[in-house]
Amino acid sequence: MRSLTVTEAMNEALREEMRRDPTVYVLGLGLYPSAGDSATGGLVEEFGEKRVRSAPMSETVIAGSAVGAALAGMRPVAELHLADFAFNALDEILSKAGKWRYVHGANHGMTLPIVFLQGIGGYVSAGAEHSQSPVALYWHFPGLKIVVPTTPHDAKGLLKTAVRDDNPVLFFTHKLLDDAGPVPDEDYLVPFGVAEIRRPGADVTVVATSYMVTLALQAAANLERRGVAVEVIDPRTLEPLDIDTIVDSVHKTGRLVVVDEDTQRCGVGAEIGAQVMERAFAALRAPVGRVANPNLPVPYSPPLEEAVLPSVARIEAAVLATLDSMR
């Protein structure tokens, strides 16, 4: 099978969906002339400036106009560049895209098929306002589907599913997920709400998304040498969440660690941990562990950034802590 990066896979997904459906269009900053190494590379050259729209410097315009166009029958893909910048469009994303259909009682079969592309992640000395991973923020609000792909295969299949979904979808990709991976030649979709077990193991369940999967797999490989079998689960989408796969795994292992690059408070770990306690408390043999940013802005200098963001060593320590429990 051929090999593509996440960026190349997303580019292919957008190209195929735009060819398939004339209502799909892309808008964002600097799409013309297009940058060859971006997810939107080459699109304006193929589809023209009407369907590949370079927007003014306004996330409000990018996200808000996507909502309006969706109401008028289009399927916009709004490229917001970094999640940090998308904060400028929170009203448009949270209160317009997320609530419009509900508040208006699905008037006249109203749908909001929008994809909001957002880059996330630190580890690149980009500083506090270019390194955030505020996925849980969006998860807190109703009406938004949340996709956090890890592999090029999933990035392509999930993006195609996102474009075809009749609801607003937030699609988060990490800056460091640029390793090439196998992508089928033939057309395929990856469904929402189906987790992938990246590595099976019987001792401790680790749930991670995006670049955290990479770190979790490294931790799992290290722990295997110490005789600990870690099961790494990648939910792939948080809304909808495949909680069943996580709960099934916890029934087997009795131990859970959730790894999240975002600030820990009210985060992905808190939500998944609570859901597992509600559904499988009796199976837990140790407190649910969380590895996340200890509620700090992401600093610039590498040793500071390393101290704040999750690391392989911290994941290993959290896994071992669940095994120390006496329950």
Next chain:
Amino acid sequence: MEPMPEEQLELYTLMVRSRAFEERAGALVAAGEVPGSWLSGIGQEGTMGTICQLRPDDYLTYTHRGAYSFIGRGSDPGRLLAELLGKRTGYCRGKGGRHIADLEHGILGKSGTIGGHAPLAIGVATAIQIRDGDQVVVSLFGEGTSNRGTTHAAMNAAAVWRLPVVWVCENNGYMGNVPAPMYTAVADIAAMAPGYGMPGEVMDGNDVLAVHRAAAVAIARARAGNGPSLLELKTYRMRPFGETSTDLRDPREAAAWLGQDPIERFRRRLLEAGVLTDAAAQAVDEAARAEMDAAATYALESPLPAAADAFEDLYA
């Protein structure tokens, strides 16, 4: 160009029906039938001079105020009042209240944030442009909304992309009870238009034929693909901010504006021109009142939603 006499009569009838709706909605609020409130547009019906010129396939975004957007587009007053009463038969099945969408008539819904509709309006216009359509989007906003960044960002984008948008500022001079000079640096919102490379025009918003003339030009320009325009309608709200709010404005000012009531002025003009007779005017009033009474009866007799309905409509 002035509209033909029969068009003027239609426009007049729409304004009277809108007023009758507002009065009926206000009465329902006063009677305690409305769980929320209603923001009356009485006094601002001159805006109908823009709305009445839209084609059935055009689009409209509206402010939080007034019934003329709905009455002008052909919405069903019964379903509007049912929504206001939180009934299951309302346009939003009781989930919106005065935040109403009527997509069938090109009314996209209501932003809960002031100015939130401006970016949506340019999105609709984007859809029209991508499809090579000749529809237009009329986007109403208040002078207070001109303070918001969303308004400015959307106006810039509309001009850059030459989108078929007509921005219509209903300048009623107040944000709640606060007079415009306390929050807006320029007297005329239309003065912002050159900053975004589009035509801007100030007019007497209570002279519906003046509004009609200016809107005809702006709509034609947008429809021809020549980009957005900004119209500013100077007007006055003859009711408090909301039907349950206290009006702290100077009552002498309100009294002075009574003589500028857009419906009264239009009525006098039509009577003088012989387009309307006293008897015909009375018939229009009575028909409008009867229509809105029937709409209120429908709304009052409609069922409330069931608790289970709260769990529907989130996802398509």
